[in-house]
Amino acid sequence: MTWLITGGAGYIGAHVARAMAEAGERVVALDDLSSGIQDRLPEGIPLVRGSSLDGELLKRVLAEHAITGVVHLAARKQVGESVAQPTRYYQENVGGLATLLEAVAEAGVRRFVFSSSAAVYGNPDVDLIAEDTPCAPMSPYGETKLTGEWLVRAAGRAHGISTVCLRYFNVAGASAPELADTGIFNIVPMVFDRLTRGEAPRIFGDDYPTPDGTCVRDYIHVSDLAEAHLAAARRLTDGASGDLTVNIGRSEGVSVRELVTLVAEVTGNRTPALVEARRPGDAPRAVASAALAERELGWSARRDVREMVESAWRGWLLHHPGADGA
Template sequence: MRILVTGGAGYVGCATVETLLAAGHAVVVLDSLVTSSRGRLPAEARLVEGSVADRPAVAELLRSERIEAVLHCAARSLVGESMRDPGLYLRENVAGGIALLDALADAGVDRFVFSSSAAVYGVPERTPIDEETPAAPINPYGASKLALETALRAWGARGLRAISLRYFNVAGASERSGEAHDPETHLIPNLLAAARTGEPVTLFGDDFPTPDGTPVRDYIHVLDLADAHLAALERTEGIPAGLTVCNLGTGHGFSVKEVLAAAEAVTGRPIPRTVGPRRAGDPPVLVAANERARTLLGWTPRRSTLPEMIGSAWAWEQRRGEVPA
């Protein structure tokens, strides 16, 4: 298959590009490099620098590269930034995404996989969270993901066959791609930074109604996520027009303190911590029900253990030369 990966120079996109290439697919990456750099992309993937919002240029790219399916990873994805500047998130993630869908229609491409997020669920009433759980995002980032899903449903009338993958907490590293967001808000890279620098990491609350008082989250290895993208891209051939949503998580949660202890074991270093107040809108437990991903995609997470996720992230940081010998 000939696949366009938007945002393919980013953390998730690049790990997925590696998996798609290894499966024998041809990959073109469209990325504005606004939160990434070209450095980590494998040489076999052609990089086109530009924005998904540029409808004529994207339509021309789809035609000239004879693209059959699009994986849309490009987005702004910082919750705090989305609270401060909601317009940026609606322009980039929603208006930009709609321009991309128009370009697909212009070029006659009808297969689409979308990087969505568990943020669409907001603070759900029950857990594990299945796809029928009402979507009620509590920040503009989650709202932007839900809005593009609404657009995908509407584009079904134009023949688009779309799968939206609602990721839970992505973690770990591939050969070339690990987490390097700026600012970094995710737990595991921040724990590894604390192990490296000795600067304490802040735990946001230890009085939640969970066994050890810290929040429980569902972590998924970025290479398990990449496998699910490969399966979803292949699956878009056989589904009816319209939108199919699908959670991507393991169905099992780890508490912040469990992740911290595992990071100390992997790095062999103590991780200094302080306990701060809870963050607004942080639920005690967020765990995915993943039966749909298992049946629809024939997918099983294989590497999403704490030692594998944290170990691969730590090894990736060492390969980048960020850890003193």
């Protein structure tokens, strides 16, 4: 087996590439390096620079590397940006996926793992979000992920491709400092950034119907997420057919205030948080039921939120020297 990982030099992609390579899988990474970093990939993993929108390149890569399975992570993923640039998100996230699936079908590749998101659910009023919870995405980003799932399943049925769609919840942490998230789009690096600049962390709304009034989320360590991809790939390698869609989370809710307090403990910076108005569209609670992933993939999360924050902080310090003295 040889797996092509699109977006393989990204924050999540590099973790997936390393986890699969360390488990003995042959891996090739494809990344346009618009946000990916080549040095994240260890020696021995080839990197092809290019986009999933480039059909001719994809055909050449699939043939030259004798690809037998694909893990598709390449996508734009900022909710706010998707609201401002919906056509770009549909073009890159859905158009790129369609181009890739066409090349995959033509090359006779029969295994496909798709990076989806809990954003497909929108704002469901349930204690635990299961895979059969109705999907009602609230942003163009979430819409592209749901559309992507539909497309993956349809292509799978049409061309005999076995597929797994993984719906990620909130990803944090790093397996090594050099692999840490360098973007400032998720809550943990956003809090780090505020503290490093001598500013108070922000909490958007403290009047939700939750125990402490702040939003509750399910956080998953990126290393656990990478292992979920490996489990999905192994399921397909072992001959599983059809399609499978599973949540990837811990089934444990952590409030924004609890997370900010934990960041203060880890960093030693206890600047009080600033409470601001609610943001439109934020769900009071979004926590996964991960039972199906354990049953179908034999996977469950092993790392807790403290390990996520501590490992992310080590990565932040590597990329922002002197931040611990802020």
